[in-house]
Amino acid sequence: MDSRKPDFSRRTVLRTLALGGTAAALGPAWMRQAMAADKITVGVIYVGPKDDYGYSQAQAQAAAAIKKLPGVTVVEQEKVAETTDVQKVMASMIEEDGASLIFPTSFGYFDPHMLKMAEKYPKVRFAHCGGLCSEGKHPANTGSYFGYIDECQYLNGIAAGHASKTGKLGFIAAKPIPQVLRNINAFTLGAQSVNPKITTQVIFTGDWLLPVKEAEASNSLIDQGVDVITMHVDSPKVIVETCERRGIFVCGYHADQSALAPKGYLTGAEWNWLTPYTEHVKAALAAKPMLNFQRGGLKEGFVKTSAYGKAVSEGARKQADGVKAQMIKGDYAIFKGPLKDNTGKVVIPGGTVQKQTDIVLEQMNYLVAGVIGKV
Amino acid sequence: MTIATPVTVSAAAAAAPTPPDAGGSWRATSEAIALPLAALALALLLFGVFIAAIGKDPFEVFRLIYKGGFSTAFAWQNTLQRAAPLVLTALCVALPAQAGLIVIGGEGALVLGALAAAFVGQLLDGLSPLVVQMGMALAGSVTGGLWITGCGALRQFRGVNETISSLLLTYIAIALFNHFVEGPLRDPASLNKPSTLPIGEHNMVGALPGLDVHWGLGYGIVFCILAFVVVRATTHGFALRVVGGNVRAARLVGLPVNRLVLAACFLGGAAAGLAGMAEVAAVHGTANASLIAGYGYAGILVAFIARHNPLAIVPVAILLGGINASGGMLQRRMELPDATVLVLQGIAFMTILASEAWYGRLRIFQAGERA
Numbered sequence: 109m110d111s112r113k114p115d116f117s118r119r120t121v122l123r124t125l126a127l128g129g130t131a132a133a134l135g136p137a138w139m140r141q142a143m144a145a146d147k148i149t150v151g152v153i154y155v156g157p158k159d160d161y162g163y164s165q166a167q168a169q170a171a172a173a174i175k176k177l178p179g180v181t182v183v184e185q186e187k188v189a190e191t192t193d194v195q196k197v198m199a200s201m202i203e204e205d206g207a208s209l210i211f212p213t214s215f216g217y218f219d220p221h222m223l224k225m226a227e228k229y230p231k232v233r234f235a236h237c238g239g240l241c242s243e244g245k246h247p248a249n250t251g252s253y254f255g256y257i258d259e260c261q262y263l264n265g266i267a268a269g270h271a272s273k274t275g276k277l278g279f280i281a282a283k284p285i286p287q288v289l290r291n292i293n294a295f296t297l298g299a300q301s302v303n304p305k306i307t308t309q310v311i312f313t314g315d316w317l318l319p320v321k322e323a324e325a326s327n328s329l330i331d332q333g334v335d336v337i338t339m340h341v342d343s344p345k346v347i348v349e350t351c352e353r354r355g356i357f358v359c360g361y362h363a364d365q366s367a368l369a370p371k372g373y374l375t376g377a378e379w380n381w382l383t384p385y386t387e388h389v390k391a392a393l394a395a396k397p398m399l400n401f402q403r404g405g406l407k408e409g410f411v412k413t414s415a416y417g418k419a420v421s422e423g424a425r426k427q428a429d430g431v432k433a434q435m436i437k438g439d440y441a442i443f444k445g446p447l448k449d450n451t452g453k454v455v456i457p458g459g460t461v462q463k464q465t466d467i468v469l470e471q472m473n474y475l476v477a478g479v480i481g482k483v
Numbered sequence: 484m485t486i487a488t489p490v491t492v493s494a495a496a497a498a499a500p501t502p503p504d505a506g507g508s509w510r511a512t513s514e515a516i517a518l519p520l521a522a523l524a525l526a527l528l529l530f531g532v533f534i535a536a537i538g539k540d541p542f543e544v545f546r547l548i549y550k551g552g553f554s555t556a557f558a559w560q561n562t563l564q565r566a567a568p569l570v571l572t573a574l575c576v577a578l579p580a581q582a583g584l585i586v587i588g589g590e591g592a593l594v595l596g597a598l599a600a601a602f603v604g605q606l607l608d609g610l611s612p613l614v615v616q617m618g619m620a621l622a623g624s625v626t627g628g629l630w631i632t633g634c635g636a637l638r639q640f641r642g643v644n645e646t647i648s649s650l651l652l653t654y655i656a657i658a659l660f661n662h663f664v665e666g667p668l669r670d671p672a673s674l675n676k677p678s679t680l681p682i683g684e685h686n687m688v689g690a691l692p693g694l695d696v697h698w699g700l701g702y703g704i705v706f707c708i709l710a711f712v713v714v715r716a717t718t719h720g721f722a723l724r725v726v727g728g729n730v731r732a733a734r735l736v737g738l739p740v741n742r743l744v745l746a747a748c749f750l751g752g753a754a755a756g757l758a759g760m761a762e763v764a765a766v767h768g769t770a771n772a773s774l775i776a777g778y779g780y781a782g783i784l785v786a787f788i789a790r791h792n793p794l795a796i797v798p799v800a801i802l803l804g805g806i807n808a809s810g811g812m813l814q815r816r817m818e819l820p821d822a823t824v825l826v827l828q829g830i831a832f833m834t835i836l837a838s839e840a841w842y843g844r845l846r847i848f849q850a851g852e853r854a
Contacts, residue, residue: 157821186814188811191776192766200561216771
């Protein structure tokens with residue numbers, strides 16, 4: 109508690125400003141001119157439990173790492189719903205704990221919740237995970253960070269393609285939204301680079317956290333002869349455990365789940381949020397302008413892969429490492445023409461290369477040929 | 484009238500009204516206040532033991548609960564904001580309970596009410612905001628009302644247990660909600676978070692004057708007062724409580740049992756539907772999966788702790804709102820897990836239900852009859 113004492117004055121000032129309603133009158137020029145400080149309280153808000161082996165855990169790992177930076181105090185709150193609850197949590201962190209940098213880590217925290225709080229507390233920095241911020245449109249004290257994790261899903265696909273004997277892969281996904289479709293397609297294309305005949309059976313569960321449905325989906329895929337599964341759900345724990353129990357291979361997502369499947373875990377697509385977290389904390393301490401938009405893949409250190417499991421063959425490692433090295437150099441494009449979707453329609457014409465930064469990729473609404481499923 | 488003297492502890496007794504004609508009604512009132520308070524005190528004591536058992540300081544926890552929920556103007560607004568949806572969803576349990584039904588499907592009425600409100604909101608856009616808001620409120624409450632009326636009808640006409648049907652219908656309601664939000668009503672611009680078209684900032688209902696708490700709380704308090712008046716001071720309300728107290732007696736005296744049950748279900752569902760409308764019109768500005776936040780289920784807890792008394796719902800919702808608000812502080816200051824406040828709520832729920840056994844048995848509240 110003692111370490112928080114110096115913050116009392118700042119908190120009191122903030123509260124007076126907010127209550128007096130004078131904050132809005134002070135003008136944008138003043139807002140940007142935050143003073144450089146040697147201490148900062150950072151608030152991190154999670155939609156699930158911090159130890160979910162998935163989305164929230166990936167964020168919590170970065171939060172735990174920035175705790176160790178000098179002058180940084182971290183306050184955390186887990187299982188916060190995407191309703192006015194999160195608005196109140198942000199306000200509590202600011203008013204009660206003196207936080208001046210907030211990481212609201214769930215996609216659904218952005219609009220309207222974070223935007224509202226950002227207007228109300230113009231001196232506080234808000235860094236959202238999901239990549240929605242655009243300059244001019246959103247408040248200057250907001251920013252978003254996100255990673256090109258489809259690169260890692262492509263590498264997952266290479267490992268899966270080598271490991272699969274049946275040529276049937278499985279993908280358990282929450283909702284058919286662009287981010288998810290991009291992962292399914294990248295995974296499949298990665299596997300097809302090993303064996304062009306390989307197929308990916310996809311199951312959409314309908315929501316981000318449905319452990320029972322996810323277990324059922326895993327079992328039904330395995331019963332159909334699928335022998336490698338990966339996923340895009342908030343907590344891959346149940347899927348990874350089910351695959352291990354049924355004796356098939358699995359590629360992880362969000363965080364490292366190798367401990368849950370020591371035999372079958374091939375590799376995994378992980379976030380490396382420490383990179384954007386550190387940049388935000390440093391910018392805040394140095395009173396540099398808010399970083400409004402951050403994106404990156406393997407090259408920028410926003411994503412990483414899990415260490416290879418025992419079951420990954422030498423050939424698989426070699427091929428995946430080769431592609432990974434090209435990705436790190438920045439000259440590997442996953443989505444390039446000619447590319448057909450699974451209804452036979454050409455989605456990327458021959459000769460066209462869609463680089464990671466291409467905005468078209470963020471509107472993806474198709475499944476590539478070889479994926480069994482419907483958007 | 485002697486119909487409404489609950490003797491045994493059962494679900495029906497929990498739903499039974501207090502005797503309408505109690506001589507020395509102040510004793511009944513003080514009993515109805517003192518017993519739940521004593522139960523809450525016991526719950527806090529047990530919770531303290533639990534906290535001590537996991538090696539944390541219970542007094543520090545209590546201090547933080549007070550600090551995070553009830554100490555400052557900020558804490559109070561935090562508390563009231565969290566209480567707002569619970570007031571309305573609790574009515575969805577408390578009103579059918581007057582007729583002896585245990586309806587736990589408020590979540591379904593809430594999400595469908597929200598969907599209907601969002602749809603009507605975009606349909607009426609262009610008219611004056613007040614008309615749009617009234618249209619949304621009407622659409623939300625009628626949809627929620629009809630949904631729960633369905634549970635009542637299944638019970639009255641097909642003999643389906645309303646507790647089970649309302650729970651199962653909630654899953655169907657959420658599936659329908661997702662179907663429309665991700666399908667026919669989806670805003671094409673909502674790429675990674677399927678949502679309906681926004682109703683527009685100008686059509687939003689704002690915060691209560693002078694507070695950072697949205698209008699949902701206002702709707703809830705008005706609805707509670709109206710419900711209390713209808714249940715306690717009108718012949719319809721009296722008839723409803725007779726149905727809840729003893730349905731055979733009600734049939735014997737010729738009360739329209741089916742109509743009363745369905746009306747109670749409709750009003751309860753309307754309250755939950757209105758909560759959904761408030762989520763759209765005051766918070767999200769659109770309908771999407773974020774508003775499926777479990778408010779309908781939390782309302783069950785509130786209604787039971789309030790013993791289905793519409794007026795008692797307001798303070799109980801505020802109490803739970805405060806506990807939820809302070810849950811954050813427990814996480815941030817003491818690094819206790821999120822589940823801590825759920826443990827407290829669970830213990831409180833059990834002690835309050837157990838305290839039902841003491842009604843009419845403590846001499847101190849019965850003295851009037853002996854004097």
